[in-house]
Amino acid sequence: xxxxxxxxxxxxxxxxxxxxxQVSLTLAPGKRAALLGHNGAGKSTMMKIILGLIxxxxxxxxxxxxxxxxxxxxxxxxYLPENVAFHPALTxxxxxxxxLSLRGENPRLATELLARVGLAHAARRRIGTYSKGxxxxxxxxxxxxxxxxxxxxxxxxSGLDPVSRRDFYDLLDGLSADGTAILLSSHVLTEVEARxxxxxxLSGGQLVAxxxxxxxxxxxxxPITLLVRPAEGRAISLxxxxxxxxxxxxxxxxxxxxxxxxxxxxxxxxxxxxxxxxLDVIPPSLEDIYSHFSRRDGQ
Ligand SMILES: Nc1ncnc2c1ncn2[C@@H]1O[C@H](COP(=O)(O)OP(=O)(O)OP(=O)(O)O)[C@@H](O)[C@H]1O
Numbered sequence: 001x002x003x004x005x006x007x008x009x010x011x012x013x014x015x016x017x018x019x020x021x022q023v024s025l026t027l028a029p030g031k032r033a034a035l036l037g038h039n040g041a042g043k044s045t046m047m048k049i050i051l052g053l054i055x056x057x058x059x060x061x062x063x064x065x066x067x068x069x070x071x072x073x074x075x076x077x078x079y080l081p082e083n084v085a086f087h088p089a090l091t092x093x094x095x096x097x098x099x100l101s102l103r104g105e106n107p108r109l110a111t112e113l114l115a116r117v118g119l120a121h122a123a124r125r126r127i128g129t130y131s132k133g134x135x136x137x138x139x140x141x142x143x144x145x146x147x148x149x150x151x152x153x154x155x156x157x158s159g160l161d162p163v164s165r166r167d168f169y170d171l172l173d174g175l176s177a178d179g180t181a182i183l184l185s186s187h188v189l190t191e192v193e194a195r196x197x198x199x200x201x202l203s204g205g206q207l208v209a210x211x212x213x214x215x216x217x218x219x220x221x222x223p224i225t226l227l228v229r230p231a232e233g234r235a236i237s238l239x240x241x242x243x244x245x246x247x248x249x250x251x252x253x254x255x256x257x258x259x260x261x262x263x264x265x266x267x268x269x270x271x272x273x274x275x276x277x278x279l280d281v282i283p284p285s286l287e288d289i290y291s292h293f294s295r296r297d298g299q
Contacts, residue, residue: 028181029180078144149181150183227255
């Protein structure tokens with residue numbers, strides 16, 4: 001299948017700053033990728049290059065096989081900025097009708113687009129009366145004009161409450177099921193963990209990690225944590241058996257062990273039978289994994 005987005009050995013400099021260094025990635029139709037990275041990692045620069053807003057120094061970028069910024073590529077790509085601004089006096093319907101007309105499409109499609117993003121009930125209300133989540137939906141409806149094959153979303157859920165976030169990702173699921181590829185940046189690691197197909201981590205302009213969360217977890221090989229609750233009155237005797245564990249103020253024994261040692265350690269803990277009241281296995285969180293990769297080049 002031809003990738004929707006291909007980036008190969010992309011490098012971009014701003015005077016002395018190397019904002020992107022030899023970045024390569026592909027995004028297939030219908031795939032949702034999350035772009036993570038510290039402030040200044042190069043996320044916006046990459047998005048601007050994909051949209052054709054700024055030139056790059058070397059490498060290759062194609063959007064549906066076309067050069068970014070070309071008329072053919074622009075027909076296939078849509079962008080939702082983080083803080084999308086609309087004229088407050090326009091209704092949602094007027095806003096979308098206007099942009100449909102600019103794009104040479106039938107303005108009547110506005111009703112369908114607004115219904116698609118769950119705004120049918122408010123289509124004739126002024127945008128000035130909308131909540132932030134509703135404005136994001138207008139932005140998404142606007143970005144769907146012309147059925148783009150690639151959606152570039154800059155922190156699309158920032159400022160949204162958990163329910164609005166979930167609804168927003170539900171919308172993206174529907175679009176990706178229709179074959180739209182989605183590249184979104186976010187700082188909310190837990191939501192991208194559950195709602196995207198792959199995670200891309202930029203650090204200092206380099207793509208330092210790429211894959212599913214399971215891939216990244218395996219690559220990072222971070223230790224897992226085991227939390228053991230001793231049975232009543234057994235904390236001291238249990239701690240004596242496992243000097244490597246630390247005892248928290250809550251009386252729990254905490255183990256940090258490499259993945260490879262997990263099963264043997266579990267076996268030795270469960271072998272103690274009634275000495276142990278409960279046990280939790282806590283894998284490294286996405287934050288742990290993200291920090292691991294982000295720090296690799298000393299950031
Ligand atoms: N027009 C510019 N002129 C000079 N330097 C720039 C310009 N645009 C970006 N940079 C630099 O390029 C690097 C990458 O910036 P970029 O905006 O892509 O980061 P980002 O990952 O989007 O950060 P944030 O999360 O803060 O938005 C930074 O060091 C930034 O200062």
